Amino acid sequence: MSEAAVGRETQAIRLPLVEIFETVEGEGTQAGYPTVFVRLFGCPLRCVWCDTPYSYAPAKAEFTMTIEQIVLRVASFKAARVCLTGGEPLMYHEHSAALLRALSELPRLVDVHVETSGAIDLTSFLKDVRSSKVRYIVDYKLKESGETAKMIAANFTVLRPQDELKFVIASDADFDEAMAVLDRFHPLCTVLVSPVFGAMEPEHLVDRLLKEGRPHVKLNLQIHKVIWDPNQRGV
Numbered sequence: 001m002s003e004a005a006v007g008r009e010t011q012a013i014r015l016p017l018v019e020i021f022e023t024v025e026g027e028g029t030q031a032g033y034p035t036v037f038v039r040l041f042g043c044p045l046r047c048v049w050c051d052t053p054y055s056y057a058p059a060k061a062e063f064t065m066t067i068e069q070i071v072l073r074v075a076s077f078k079a080a081r082v083c084l085t086g087g088e089p090l091m092y093h094e095h096s097a098a099l100l101r102a103l104s105e106l107p108r109l110v111d112v113h114v115e116t117s118g119a120i121d122l123t124s125f126l127k128d129v130r131s132s133k134v135r136y137i138v139d140y141k142l143k144e145s146g147e148t149a150k151m152i153a154a155n156f157t158v159l160r161p162q163d164e165l166k167f168v169i170a171s172d173a174d175f176d177e178a179m180a181v182l183d184r185f186h187p188l189c190t191v192l193v194s195p196v197f198g199a200m201e202p203e204h205l206v207d208r209l210l211k212e213g214r215p216h217v218k219l220n221l222q223i224h225k226v227i228w229d230p231n232q233r234g235v
């Protein structure tokens with residue numbers, strides 16, 4: 001296929017979206033930095049404690065955009081960081097990869113990170129999206145989520161130092177399982193433990209973490225839920 005044909009193909013793709021907004025990143029190693037959020041519609045999982053059920057059926061996509069339109073919208077904000085989230089933003093496979101490549105080509109951006117569920121094979125993305133700006137923040141869905149069976153084990157062996165592995169913890173049993181997962185995969189990336197909002201007291205999670213003696217596991221609190229109403233969208 002010629003370059004022009006590839007360009008036309010990319011222009012023809014329309015991705016379903018929920019929202020695009022600028023705020024401060026509420027989670028992970030980049031928490032606090034101004035960040036543009038691109039929330040794609042759709043998710044193949046149904047986590048019990050999901051905080052964004054408006055991002056998949058029976059809700060509907062709010063609008064669709066071409067990759068070019070998404071990039072132009074992102075470029076209209078001032079942030080130097082982008083978070084591609086959902087839903088599951090990698091469920092559109094080669095189209096998701098094309099969006100990541102296009103975003104990473106925006107000169108002002110220094111970081112393009114993806115919030116993904118652990119249920120989409122990352123190996124093809126690592127191969128097809130070459131920019132060093134692109135990083136993956138991968139959830140390992142623990143038992144209380146109800147979605148552990150969908151975890152792709154290979155994802156947890158390919159994470160690089162710039163990536164992040166996040167365990168969202170709803171119970172003591174979830175915490176124990178997370179520690180066992182670490183002992184199984186020994187990931188090279190930053191490891192985060194995050195309490196399920198309203199289900200696990202942050203203080204209890206810190207207590208478990210300190211007793212466990214895991215000096216390189218980091219507590220992750222969702223600061224956007226502290227700053228704004230936890231149910232508010234677009235923040």
Ligand SMILES: Nc1nc2[nH]cc(C(=O)O)c2c(=O)[nH]1
Nearest residue numbers: 024025026027085115224235
């Ligand atoms: N401020 C803010 N930070 C976030 N980090 C991850 C988010 C998400 O919904 O995936 C999110 C979000 O929705 N808002």
Ligand code: SF4
Nearest residue numbers: 043045047050087117
């Ligand atoms: S993967 Fe994320 S968006 Fe999908 S159901 Fe689970 S928490 Fe919700």
Ligand SMILES: [Mg+2]
Nearest residue numbers: 052085086115
């Ligand atoms: Mg999310």
